[in-house]
Amino acid sequence: MNIIVPARLNEAKDTMILLDQTLLPVEKKFIEVSKLEDIWEAIKKLRVRGAPAIGVAAGFGIYLGVKDSKADRFQDFYEEFMVAKEYLASSRPTAVNLFWALDRIESRLIREKEKRIEEIKKCLLEESEEILRQDQDMCRAISEYGLSLLKPEMGLLTHCNAGGIATSGYGTALGPMYLGHEKGYNFKVYADETRPLLQGSRLTAWELNEAGIDVTVICDNMASVVMKEGRIDAILVGCDRVAANGDAANKIGTSGVAILAKEYNIPFYVLGPTSTIDMNTKTGDDIEIEQRDSKEIYNGFGRQTAPTEVKFYNPAFDVTDHKYITAIITEKGIIKPPFTENLAKLFE
Structure with a gap:
């Protein structure tokens, strides 16, 4: 069976590709988002929806939200991360997967705090990709x-x-x-x-x-x-x-x-x-x-x-x-x- 992945990362372009579910069933269209505000809007407006899919989108979203950070100290980077996390968390209050995914990315961030900031960013991407893989295994x-x-x-x-x-x-x-x-x-x-x-x-x-x-x-x-x-x-x-x-x-x-x-x-x-x-x-x-x-x-x-x-x-x-x-x-x-x-x- 062909599986449609409603939220995935395009690493080559540093964007997230979303199936815009507000257009179904009339139109099957994928959109690309990269800014934190656009990711928040996509979750809030149900362009991406479903608790597990929201979790996947949140994982990639928080990564995209901090990947361009210029911080060179962990504390500064962590503060930027928390602002982005709280912003994404405000998009929808009921689906716990949103908060679960954001908390999971934060935990990975803290575990890697002794590494250089660029290495930490790679770890956040790795954790987001693992959320996606585990979601697919979970479904099966x-x-x-x-x-x-x-x-x-x-x-x-x-x-x-x-x-x-x-x-x-x-x-x-x-x-x-x-x-x-x-x-x-x-x-x-x-x-x-x-x-x-x-x-x-x-x-x-x-x-x-x-x-x-x-x-x-x-x-x-x-x-x-x-x-x-x-x-x-x-x-x-x-x-x-x-x-x-x-x-x-x-x-x-x-x-x-x-x-x-x-x-x-x-x-x-x-x-x-x-x-x-x-x-x-x-x-x-x-x-x-x-x-x-x-x-x-x-x-x-x-x-x-x-x-x-x-x-x-x-x-x-x-x-x-x-x-x-x-x-x-x-x-x-x-x-x-x-x-x-x-x-x-x-x-x-």
Whole structure:
């Protein structure tokens, strides 16, 4: 299968190449960015999106942000690094991979503090490339663990987009679908439209169709119907942050799908890398939820669909209570309840 890497470095030009996901499915276009402000904008405006892909972009982004530094003392260079880090971290508050990647690059920086500044810069690039490589390995492992829970001919439902263009490989929630397709499982996939930004219809349906997978788009309010009709055998979603008790933040609307799945006795799986699990966040109540522009609701289709004089509420994510989650699938294995105990074991 041809893998689209949504964020990668062009070393020859010292730029980052991004798949501009705001243009899909109408146009498949790659853009090049090098300035820290442009990288911040690309993350904020969802040109690059998906928790793992944001982590990869953050790694390369922070490197590009400091590679031209003229500092010759470590302390001066470190101060410049921290300004750039805090700036990138302000782009989106919910996806923990953003902070995980930036913290990881900072840790490498501190470990190499005795080296010359130019050597430190090379180490930061090396660490960023390692984040990308590990993300690709992670996708494959999650896909294999996820597929082990599925059977041929199953009907699968997914919400938002957690595929190859949200990571650097097979994806997380879509990974088992890709792997199953390669093995002839003949899945029937239903993709929630995912209002207000339509990541399901614009992105998930686009990439599954590109791969030759049977995919049907439904509006978000049709999820209950397809479950009741017996079309859905399992639900697979990604995650932007998982709390220590197993509560999982994902694209707005995910929690409603999970509650419906419980009613219809359909397994609900959350798929994501261990870097998305935040053991410092005790429960989902502690997760900061990003609030986005009201225009995404009233003008999301290119034309006004509501009176602008009314109030709008536009949280980008919601939190699915752990009691609705059948299992959390990571690159290190399948985590089942009790999540508080079993997630802690994962990090021992």
